[in-house]
Amino acid sequence: MRIDRTPIGIVSLALTLAACTPPDPAATRDAQPAETVTAAPAEQAAPGTATSGVLALVGGRTLDGFGGPPLENSVILIEDGRITAVGTEDNTEVPASATRISTDGMTVMPGLIDMHVHMMLLGHGDYRRWDELYADRMNELVMPIAADQLLWSGVTSARDLGANPDEILEVRRQIEAGEIPGPRLFVSGPFLQVAPYEDYEAPYRWGITSELQARQTVQQLARRGIDTIKLIDQDQMDEGVVAAIVETAHAEGLPVVAHGHRMEEIRVGLRHGVDNFEHTGLGTAPGYPEDVLELLRERNSSLYWTPTVSPLLTMQYTGEIFPERLDDPRWRQGMPDALADEIRSSLARITQLPYYALFPSRIPKLATKFAQLRDTGVTLMIGTDSGIPTMFHNDSTWREMALWVELGVPAMQVIQAATLWPARFLRAEGDIGVLAEGRYADIIAVRGDPLADMRVLENIDMVFKGGARVR
Ligand SMILES: [Zn+2]
Numbered sequence: 001m002r003i004d005r006t007p008i009g010i011v012s013l014a015l016t017l018a019a020c021t022p023p024d025p026a027a028t029r030d031a032q033p034a035e036t037v038t039a040a041p042a043e044q045a046a047p048g049t050a051t052s053g054v055l056a057l058v059g060g061r062t063l064d065g066f067g068g069p070p071l072e073n074s075v076i077l078i079e080d081g082r083i084t085a086v087g088t089e090d091n092t093e094v095p096a097s098a099t100r101i102s103t104d105g106m107t108v109m110p111g112l113i114d115m116h117v118h119m120m121l122l123g124h125g126d127y128r129r130w131d132e133l134y135a136d137r138m139n140e141l142v143m144p145i146a147a148d149q150l151l152w153s154g155v156t157s158a159r160d161l162g163a164n165p166d167e168i169l170e171v172r173r174q175i176e177a178g179e180i181p182g183p184r185l186f187v188s189g190p191f192l193q194v195a196p197y198e199d200y201e202a203p204y205r206w207g208i209t210s211e212l213q214a215r216q217t218v219q220q221l222a223r224r225g226i227d228t229i230k231l232i233d234q235d236q237m238d239e240g241v242v243a244a245i246v247e248t249a250h251a252e253g254l255p256v257v258a259h260g261h262r263m264e265e266i267r268v269g270l271r272h273g274v275d276n277f278e279h280t281g282l283g284t285a286p287g288y289p290e291d292v293l294e295l296l297r298e299r300n301s302s303l304y305w306t307p308t309v310s311p312l313l314t315m316q317y318t319g320e321i322f323p324e325r326l327d328d329p330r331w332r333q334g335m336p337d338a339l340a341d342e343i344r345s346s347l348a349r350i351t352q353l354p355y356y357a358l359f360p361s362r363i364p365k366l367a368t369k370f371a372q373l374r375d376t377g378v379t380l381m382i383g384t385d386s387g388i389p390t391m392f393h394n395d396s397t398w399r400e401m402a403l404w405v406e407l408g409v410p411a412m413q414v415i416q417a418a419t420l421w422p423a424r425f426l427r428a429e430g431d432i433g434v435l436a437e438g439r440y441a442d443i444i445a446v447r448g449d450p451l452a453d454m455r456v457l458e459n460i461d462m463v464f465k466g467g468a469r470v471r
Contacts, residue, residue, distance in 0.1 A: 054079050055467060056094045060103025060445060062086065065110040065419040065434035067412055070451075074108060078441040081466035086435050101469075103445045106461060109415060110435050111156025111442035113422035114183075114397045115306045116278055116383025119146040119171060120163045120204070122339075123331065125346035125353055125389045131200045133342065138164070143171040145334045147182025149393035150386070152333065152471055154460040156442035157184040157422070157432050159383070161230050161257060161278065164203040165189030169225060181470055184442075186426055188230035188257065189221055192245060194237055208237070214244035222252035227426075229256045231274065235264040239272070246272045255425070260305070263292055270295045276304040276425065278383065280369040287368045293376055300377035304425050307373060309366055309407070310400040311385045316359055318390045319350035331392035347390060355389075370407050380409075381425065382418035398457035401450075411451045441467035 055078040062074035064086060075092040077085040085092050094100060120138055122145060124130040134142050150158050160168050168187045175182035192214075195207035208214050218229055229249040234242045249256045250273070258269040260277030263285065269277060270292075288296075296303065318325050326347055332340040350356060374380060382404070386396035397418065404414045423433020431440050443464040448456035463471035 054084070054095050054098040055441075056098040056100045057103050057108060057443065057445065058089065058094060058100050060106040060108045061449075062108040062435060063110075063412070063415060063451070064436060065416060066436075067416055067420070070107075074103070076108065076435060076441075076443065078464075078467045081441060081468070083435060083437055083439050083441050085437060101462070103462075106445040106447050107450055107456075108435070108443060108445045109450070110419040110433055110439075111183075111444055111463065111465065112154045112397050112401075112418045112457075113157040113159075113382070113426075113433060114150065114155045114384055114386060114418070115159045115381045115422050115425070116161050116308055116385055117146070117150065117155075117158045117393065117396075118162055118385065118387035119143045119150075119158075119160050119168065119185075119393075121387030122146060122335070122343060123347075123387065123390055123392045124343045125350065128198070128200065129346065134339075135200070135203075138167040139170050139174075141336075141339070143167065144174070144180045144182070145339075146387060146393045147171060147175060147180060147185075148334050150183050150397075151181050151463065151465060153394040153397060154444040154446075154457065154463050154471075155183050155393075155397050156444075156463070156465045157186070157426075157428075159186040159188075159228070159422075159426070161188045161228075161383075162191050162204060163187065163189060165221065165224060165226060183465070184432065184440075186227040186428075188228045189224075189226045191230050191232050192217065193231075193233045208241055208245065211238075211240050211244040214241050215248045218245055218248040218252060218254070222249075222254055226254065229254050230258075231256055231269070232259040233265065234258055234268045234272075234274075235262055237268075239268065242268060242272045246274060257306075263289060266292055267295070270299065275302070276306065276381075278306045278308060279385075280307045280309060280366060280373070281362075286365060288372045293372060296373070296376035296378055300379075303378045304381055304421070305373055305378045306381045306383035307370055308383050308385045308400070309370055310396070310403045311388055311391050312359060312363055312366065313403065314396075314399055315350060315356070315390045316363065318347070319356065323350075326390075331395055333394055350390065353389065367407060374409070379421050379425070380417055381422050382414070395458070398455065401457060402454040405454045411454055414454060415450065440465075 057076040062071040071088055073089045075087050075089055172185040172187055174180045190204050190206040192206055192208050196202045196205035231245055246256050255275040257276045258274040260266045261279055261281045382400050384396040384400045386393050401414050405411055420433045423429045432442055441464050444460050445462040446456050446460045450456050
């Protein structure tokens with residue numbers, strides 16, 4: 001979706017850091033999806049039904065995304081896909097003709113926004129083999145599964161940061177046209193970098209080596225409707241090329257998202273005005289050095305960061321602590337058996353996969369780096385790298401959110417990092433990210449209290465996108 005580009009708002013966080021603990025290995029999973037239907041015997045809107053007239057979500061506790069106190073016994077009215085009122089049973093009348101859905105016992109929240117997904121991947125352990133088997137079936141097979149899984153898990157908007165633009169723009173079109181279920185998509189298309197690492201990656205990793213090529217490429221992507229530019233390995237690029245990419249993107253109204261793995265990569269990105277960094281680093285430095293932290297503090301009113309801390313720990317959890325996770329049928333949702341079996345066998349020996357060797361040096365640094373980033377005051381957003389090995393699209397976003405709570409972020413702020421702040425970065429705050437009059441009715445409802453236990457989001461009870469119930 002294209003949204004008008006206006007200057008990014010200022011968000012500053014005054015967060016404090018608490019002690020960090022690793023994820024709870026006791027977080028086991030049920031074999032069956034949670035029961036979803038409750039109450040309202042007469043006019044219950046079942047999943048998959050389009051509702052005409054007014055839809056009313058009545059009774060639950062609402063967190064509207066603005067961060068204020070929860071609304072108890074809340075009422076949300078929806079018409080023509082948008083929210084028309086948010087209030088309580090005391091002050092908001094439900095029209096007699098409305099279709100009522102009880103949310104008693106549930107927390108009602110804005111649909112989640114995952115700021116870093118890869119829809120061309122479904123959790124397979126071997127990128128090259130995945131490409132050999134499925135590169136030519138992205139639109140007919142792979143991406144629709146990713147889209148469906150994300151939406152099912154409450155992700156009503158997602159940012160895809162690396163794909164063949166033909167394929168990702170097509171899946172975005174299919175979703176917008178209502179041809180397949182999926183989140184509202186914001187997409188980067190290709191990674192812009194010095195050169196693809198492997199030949200087979202050329203359709204989605206574009207080598208950029210001159211300023212002219214940089215300008216033409218960014219202009220071409222902008223014309224095609226790309227929402228953001230994805231830049232990586234900018235420390236290995238000629239700085240004139242980096243400047244040309246960022247300047248052209250900004251002139252076209254597109255933000256630039258860049259990898260922040262290496263310190264020099266961050267420094268170069270900051271020098272040229274990157275808007276949003278991703279990850280906390282493949283490097284094994286004990287933490288961010290003071291010069292980088294000082295630069296981040298200076299930019300903290302406009303700079304966003306998507307730290308994607310959960311994948312390493314999810315891979316380790318799956319490899320060493322609870323391999324049974326791979327036998328849970330739920331991640332196979334929507335997959336033909338042959339595809340799911342291929343993914344399952346690719347993960348049979350996770351601890352022997354080449355990238356696993358990085359874990360012992362990286363995992364102990366995660367909490368420190370996350371704390372340093374928070375302390376600079378940059379705005380942190382939830383993103384998961386969903387799709388990379390062991391990160392299944394219907395099981396990624398809640399894990400990142402639960403981990404942030406364990407890393408000391410207050411639960412309400414974690415929820416805002418998956419709703420309001422991404423909406424603001426995406427310049428879509430008038431449409432998504434909060435529950436308020438005029439916004440799309442992108443809403444999730446979950447039994448229990450995510451403010452007390454974020455892991456309840458593993459089993460969301462209801463998902464609405466644009467007022468249509470999809471779960
Ligand atoms: Zn990624």
